[in-house]
Amino acid sequence: MNNLKLVSKSLPEHNSLVQLSETVTFGGQEITIIGGPCTVESLEQMETVASKLQAAPVQAIRGGVYKPRTSPYSFQGLGEAGLEIFATIKQRYNLPVVTEVMAIAQIESIAASADMLQVGSRNMQNFDLLKALGETDKPILLKRGLAATIEEFVNAAEYILSHGNSQVVLCERGIRSFDNYTRNVLDLGAVAALKQITHLPVIVDPSHAAGKRELIAPLAKAAIACGADGLIIECHPEPEKSVSDARQALSLEAMIRLVHSLQPIAAAVGRTVALPTRELAVA
Amino acid sequence: MNNLKLVSKSLPEHNSLVQLSETVTFGGQEITIIGGPCTVESLEQMETVASKLQAAPVQAIRGGVYKPRTSPYSFQGLGEAGLEIFATIKQRYNLPVVTEVMAIAQIESIAASADMLQVGSRNMQNFDLLKALGETDKPILLKRGLAATIEEFVNAAEYILSHGNSQVVLCERGIRSFDNYTRNVLDLGAVAALKQITHLPVIVDPSHAAGKRELIAPLAKAAIACGADGLIIECHPEPEKSVSDARQALSLEAMIRLVHSLQPIAAAVGRTVALPTRELAVA
Amino acid sequence: MNNLKLVSKSLPEHNSLVQLSETVTFGGQEITIIGGPCTVESLEQMETVASKLQAAPVQAIRGGVYKPRTSPYSFQGLGEAGLEIFATIKQRYNLPVVTEVMAIAQIESIAASADMLQVGSRNMQNFDLLKALGETDKPILLKRGLAATIEEFVNAAEYILSHGNSQVVLCERGIRSFDNYTRNVLDLGAVAALKQITHLPVIVDPSHAAGKRELIAPLAKAAIACGADGLIIECHPEPEKSVSDARQALSLEAMIRLVHSLQPIAAAVGRTVALPTRELAVA
Amino acid sequence: MNNLKLVSKSLPEHNSLVQLSETVTFGGQEITIIGGPCTVESLEQMETVASKLQAAPVQAIRGGVYKPRTSPYSFQGLGEAGLEIFATIKQRYNLPVVTEVMAIAQIESIAASADMLQVGSRNMQNFDLLKALGETDKPILLKRGLAATIEEFVNAAEYILSHGNSQVVLCERGIRSFDNYTRNVLDLGAVAALKQITHLPVIVDPSHAAGKRELIAPLAKAAIACGADGLIIECHPEPEKSVSDARQALSLEAMIRLVHSLQPIAAAVGRTVALPTRELAVA
DSSP states (O other): OTTOSSSBOSSTTOOOOEESSSSOEESSSBOEEEEEOSBOOOHHHHHHHHHHHHHTTOSEEEOBSSOOOSSTTSOOOOTHHHHHHHHHHHHHSOOOEEEEOOSGGGHHHHHHHOSEEEEOGGGTTOHHHHHHHHTSOSOEEEEOOTTOOHHHHHHHHHHHHHTTOOOEEEEEOOBOOSOOSSSSBOBHHHHHHHHHHBSSOEEEOHHHHHOSGGGHHHHHHHHHHTTOSEEEEEEESSGGGOSSOGGGOEEHHHHHHHHHHTHHHHHHTTOBOOOOHHHHHHO | OTTOSSSBOSSTTOOOOEESSSSOEESSSBOEEEEEOSBOOOHHHHHHHHHHHHHTTOSEEEOBSSOOOSSTTSOOOOTHHHHHHHHHHHHHSOOOEEEEOOSGGGHHHHHHHOSEEEEOGGGTTOHHHHHHHHTSOSOEEEEOOTTOOHHHHHHHHHHHHHTTOOOEEEEEOOBOOSOOSSSSBOBHHHHHHHHHHBSSOEEEOHHHHHOSGGGHHHHHHHHHHTTOSEEEEEEESSGGGOSSOGGGOEEHHHHHHHHHHTHHHHHHTTOBOOOOHHHHHHO | OTTOSSSBOSSTTOOOOEESSSSOEESSSBOEEEEEOSBOOOHHHHHHHHHHHHHTTOSEEEOBSSOOOSSTTSOOOOTHHHHHHHHHHHHHSSOOEEEEOOSGGGHHHHHHHOSEEEEOGGGTTOHHHHHHHHTSOSOEEEEOOTTOOHHHHHHHHHHHHHTTOOOEEEEEOOBOOSOOSSSSBOBHHHHHHHHHHBSSOEEEOHHHHHOSGGGHHHHHHHHHHTTOSEEEEEEESSGGGOSSOGGGOEEHHHHHHHHHHTHHHHHHTTOBOOOOHHHHHHO | OTTOSSSBOSSTTOOOOEESSSSOEESSSBOEEEEEOSBOOOHHHHHHHHHHHHHTTOSEEEOBSSOOOSSTTSOOOOTHHHHHHHHHHHHHSOOOEEEEOOSGGGHHHHHHHOSEEEEOGGGTTOHHHHHHHHTSOSOEEEEOOTTOOHHHHHHHHHHHHHTTOOOEEEEEOOBOOSOOSSSSBOBHHHHHHHHHHBSSOEEEOHHHHHOSGGGHHHHHHHHHHTTOSEEEEEEESSGGGOSSOGGGOEEHHHHHHHHHHTHHHHHHTTOBOOOOHHHHHHO
16 A cells, blocks of 8 residues: 555554544544435435434434436436435434535535535546545545445545545445345455554445345444444335335334444444433433 | 437447547447557657557547546646647647546536547546536547446446437446456457447457557457457557556557558458558558 | 466467367367357257258367256256267267366266366366366366466466376356356456467357357457457257257357358458358359 | 255244264354364474364364365375374364365265365365265365355255255355455355355355455454354464465464454354353363
């Protein structure tokens, strides 16, 4: 890994924190969990998601308003209308918002409504987008490309940092392989490697890796066990009705159960998962 | 291949022509060859290339002025200064110019200096760039992504056509595999498939596939034998001094020999390769 | 490519001949074509195939009697009964026979009935089988593993040669990738590389690479254009009724047309394809 | 997954036990750990390994005596002399022995000295070997092929079971990808899937997946978190002097530390890891 000036570790214990909100941080002792649907479909949908996930608790809510779709004739996302939904959600619920930015022209409006800008896999080497995001002061969630090497991945982050923004979280989300039983192959060796190479927080997206909801819980546990700092997981009030990626979305109930089940694994590696507010309330 | 409205063939003999200049076309009976360096380094370099390739003859000259580099600290291309070199080359030599566009903001200035805008592999699913290029009237050279399926590739072209620009040439340039003996694996099965799926011209880049100059000639011949409509090949006045991709660049002399050697293969599949002007002059 | 003592070239023009029969050789000026069904199903089937292919002409006939099947419950081949069919075919038609050997225990009986022993992709690194075949005096057709590097492939051949048998022909048959539009990805860069690394003849199997009969002809042409010494192609009297690989088998008529169409490509690279006997008879 | 009669689960809670010795079982509540060098080099080496690992404790010792090597000129293993070392080790230490069988002819002698026969990745679809192992009464450790799909993997196990031997343990050991930072990509999604598809025990080899010793601990933890029933890990008294795979071998001290560190992860998923005998002795 030559040529890395800003993302590489000076010492094994060198780990950066990326601040998502006053109370939510990536890279600390607490595992940071982002949940939400693949696509923002309506205010009602997002209110249902936010109210349930807030109590789970997850630390942030996700949802796509600009969607990278293989076909130009597939639903491309609600766009500006989706950003307005986010504004409402942020006002009513105490949940930071994460959403994908696909173009430089979208940065300003998305940054006004969202707390973290996601660079999707297909844009991991969209270098002009990376440079532009390097000039913002928003936390960036950088997803690994579908066939990006670890070296290319950390260099993509280096683009953002070298343009001035050090608030970058890396996300392993599975790489392409010859086997289509799972949608992609979750590369936890890359997560372990990234934690040794870079001081940036590293999270894992088991949903896009698995492509099948019944595989998500074991992969989420594995991710935390191998050192991931967080998770981003797709969930939906009615998974089978999701406009995209229905096969991999968890129900909100399954999402809550999953979050709870992660606590012992986190503890086993010296980390914590936040406890549910209702349980706290009872206590 | 559902969802394709504009790029798919109605009949086996349905083949579109893409016009690069008054005299240069992709998709006709003549094989169209694009040559030139990976990176535009200086006017002197490009004049040497243009004068030699004009006589080869090749039909168009390529060179990168905005370069997608893995590291932010690698040379990023001459940018505007490179476009000025192109303007000079176009004035002095009768060669259309092909160069890569990496961002929407570059389209206008590149379109003013170049005849064909290349979308690089890393941007094949940069959908906002594809949409913006769909609103231009310039021919587009769309390179296949490093791990893009054939279905994703033709859908990327569909994005451009569905936004109004039907002047798209597809380029197979090798896909990622487990073997690093070659830089990538040239997928000529994809070329054969594309010629059956779509009416768009399909060309092949053996240079990025092979990554080694000694493998380029056999792959160029194979590409034409399996039905490719053209080639894009890296060559340089002093390959070993190339600022990028030195290992895969042909010398200009080797490039000229290669072009000549393609004529019998083209003839064997009912196509032609243009004859050198000096030989014509002699005759 | 360290560690290669026997398979590597001393000089670019160093090319070995592998003798299949008195009149059939791999590695000479003439392209050597092997045709036949995936699986030997009956004497009647093989007689139909042999009589048609003899006139095509192809130089050898193939067919599996021991079949490597993913499931233990799939048809495993006719075994000894298939070898008897081969004995009859060899007696009645002037066609050498190529068939797969899956185990050391099969070598003796197969060697008595067949002229060339094929090592299938799944056994390319079955080193004990390679060693045992190295101790026979039969020509070996060594197919590349599904995910074998070029280096592993030539080292597998080195196993055979180092045990005493120098009659080895390499066969590129496609490697695994992320795209399932084609069954595998035909790696003609490997063919070009192998022709530079080793003096052994190299042939191509476009049938298993493509997995779709309509892609076989362009890939066969590409293979010859890039320097392959021969082809092995699946064909069947009634492709849609084939007990295995039905989707990729050519009809015998399509096979004959394909063989004829290869002549101009072969000529373009200084090779020949044998002319049909009936045309010779007419002339 | 059609065509599976014997390896598939009838119910989610259907999990088979594979008995390695009177006290060692795969598939129960206790995680089963196999340790040892890539290659058996000497009796002294194996005594050192056995005495340390016995106290770790690990449940079984591994070591190759027949080695699948890419080159015929690489050390091929001690063969019979290695089996004698195993006989001595078994007599002196209470550790079952696991070693690779590469050919049918080796089965009898290996079965006399070893407790479990390993089928290596290169032989996963050596169907005649699978059938022959199906006729033994020894536990089989079946490693996934380098590019085998999950479906092919479970079908390979089905070959063994359908020939009479139901004592099969599956081992995920990484698959080939485009990135050479890790030697292979550990596919824990496959482990999660296998635990849902089949009742057979599933273990993980993080050593061959990672190829770098510093990545083994996090991957071992991840494997257990996602439901693996055991681990097989390479370790060596002097890793840097190992005759093969030196880069990925743990020191014996690191191996012991790793085993201890797995206990909390195992507990978090309702499993156990055996406690060290010396600690027990102290207590």
